[in-house]
Amino acid sequence: MKIAVIIPCYNEEECVADVFNEISSIKIPNCYIEPVFINDCSKDNTLALLKSYNAKVLDLSVNLGIGGAVQTGFKYALLHNFDIAIQLDGDGQHPSDQIVNLIAPIMDNEVDVVIGSRFIEKEGFQSSFARRLGINYFKFLNKFLVKKTITDNTSGFRAINNKALKEVCNYYPDEYPEPEAVILFSLNNLRIKEIPVVMRERIGGQSSISSFKSIYYMVKVSLAIIFIYLRLKLNGKRSTL
Amino acid sequence: MENVVPYKIQIISILGALAFMFFIFRLITKGKLREEYAIVWIVCTLILIVFSVWRSGLDVIAKLLGVYYAPALVFLAAIFAIIIFLVHLSVVNSKQQRQIKDLTQDIALLKDKLDSKKND
Numbered sequence: 001m002k003i004a005v006i007i008p009c010y011n012e013e014e015c016v017a018d019v020f021n022e023i024s025s026i027k028i029p030n031c032y033i034e035p036v037f038i039n040d041c042s043k044d045n046t047l048a049l050l051k052s053y054n055a056k057v058l059d060l061s062v063n064l065g066i067g068g069a070v071q072t073g074f075k076y077a078l079l080h081n082f083d084i085a086i087q088l089d090g091d092g093q094h095p096s097d098q099i100v101n102l103i104a105p106i107m108d109n110e111v112d113v114v115i116g117s118r119f120i121e122k123e124g125f126q127s128s129f130a131r132r133l134g135i136n137y138f139k140f141l142n143k144f145l146v147k148k149t150i151t152d153n154t155s156g157f158r159a160i161n162n163k164a165l166k167e168v169c170n171y172y173p174d175e176y177p178e179p180e181a182v183i184l185f186s187l188n189n190l191r192i193k194e195i196p197v198v199m200r201e202r203i204g205g206q207s208s209i210s211s212f213k214s215i216y217y218m219v220k221v222s223l224a225i226i227f228i229y230l231r232l233k234l235n236g237k238r239s240t241l
Numbered sequence: 242m243e244n245v246v247p248y249k250i251q252i253i254s255i256l257g258a259l260a261f262m263f264f265i266f267r268l269i270t271k272g273k274l275r276e277e278y279a280i281v282w283i284v285c286t287l288i289l290i291v292f293s294v295w296r297s298g299l300d301v302i303a304k305l306l307g308v309y310y311a312p313a314l315v316f317l318a319a320i321f322a323i324i325i326f327l328v329h330l331s332v333v334n335s336k337q338q339r340q341i342k343d344l345t346q347d348i349a350l351l352k353d354k355l356d357s358k359k360n361d
Contacts, residue, residue: 072349
């Protein structure tokens with residue numbers, strides 16, 4: 001099995017080395033694991049650093065934001081016939097040692113999408129109170145729309161199989177894609193499962209969501225969720241902007 | 242002398258509309274404006290010219306639509322046209338944003354292909 005670990009990076013020079021080493025050291029029998037870094041126009045040394053490790057880097061000429069960067073990785077994975085694509089943040093928040101658990105349900109062909117959730121066993125870094133409030137809001141919004149409870153809609157630690165890969169290459173949100181992608185997966189009848197993971201507090205870099213932007217984030221993502229729901233419901237499955 | 246003032250404004254508005262049309266044509270011939278966007282502007286200018294020449298036209302149409310104060314119709318029509326055109330520009334903008342994203346992703350994938358060819 002070929003597994004791509006997609007790591008979007010924007011000014012992450014402090015932690016890409018750790019992330020690269022951690023992923024390179026993972027050994028799963030009968031599996032080829034390739035870390036794929038996407039350099040989203042970093043202004044620091046991220047690109048040079050990654051090239052010096054001989055890591056696979058997809059270098060974007062224009063800053064696309066997290067969604068566009070991750071989708072580049074998805075397109076790479078689909079192009080090179082990977083069976084599973086894992087999404088992992090470049091800031092070291094996501095525990096790469098739990099990749100084995102993350103892909104297990106896909107390898108057993110139990111589900112198409114696996115989301116690593118902080119809130120099933122409530123261990124590790126739990127985010128701030130305000131963030132958790134937002135995450136709960138998305139939990140109820142998504143539950144209302146697709147009748148499925150996802151405890152951690154904002155988690156970017158995910159694994160998807162080839163079937164889901166085709167959908168995300170066709171359409172993936174640009175900004176703050178995670179909660180919207182859950183709706184996308186559900187309405188395309190992909191099977192989703194959450195597994196408990198323990199996340200760390202970020203080692204370096206900065207969150208893509210600062211406190212000033214949080215209101216914009218909530219409004220934008222809510223609109224995006226409602227519109228993608230309507231678009232998929234009204235137009236059938238195929239969706240391009 | 243009574244007719245001097247209305248004629249004055251009529252001549253100014255006709256000249257203004259013609260100058261605007263000339264400006265649009267120059268932008269198109271210089272390749273700075275695509276024809277698809279120019280259509281809207283040419284149609285707007287034609288409407289301006291029609292109403293500059295046909296002075297009582299505004300009153301006739303206002304009466305037809307039951308608008309009591311004719312100049313209000315001008316503002317209504319202008320604001321409506323501007324809003325429609327702004328929405329159109331947002332649509333164009335969204336489309337271009339998607340195209341830029343697709344191009345950027347393709348370039349990144351091609352760069353990677355080129356690199357792996359070099360290393361072979």
